[in-house]
Amino acid sequence: MNTATRVSGIAGALSALLLCLPAQYSLYAAWLVVTCAAISAGVPAPAPGSRWGPIYRAINVVALNVGWAANRLRDANSPAESDTAPPA
Numbered sequence: 001m002n003t004a005t006r007v008s009g010i011a012g013a014l015s016a017l018l019l020c021l022p023a024q025y026s027l028y029a030a031w032l033v034v035t036c037a038a039i040s041a042g043v044p045a046p047a048p049g050s051r052w053g054p055i056y057r058a059i060n061v062v063a064l065n066v067g068w069a070a071n072r073l074r075d076a077n078s079p080a081e082s083d084t085a086p087p088a
Helices: 003-020 023-042 053-062
Strands: none
Touching: 003 023, 023 053
8 A cells, every 4th residue: 555545544534533523622633633743743752661652652643643754653673763764
């Protein structure tokens, strides 16, 4: 599955979830995503095995930092940053 298909699928799922919310709460849901994105962009990832790891991972999921996002949480067993590159 290529990246454009994944992105459109995520955007469609997010749109469907926002449509399920009452109109008065959709702004709060959008602010939650924006706030989590700002937190994940400004806070460095915790060390592998840290107790903050699951919390940081949850914030990244809400912030939609998936795939090749530079600030996604990496597993302890994943290769070094220089070893990974987006597919051509």
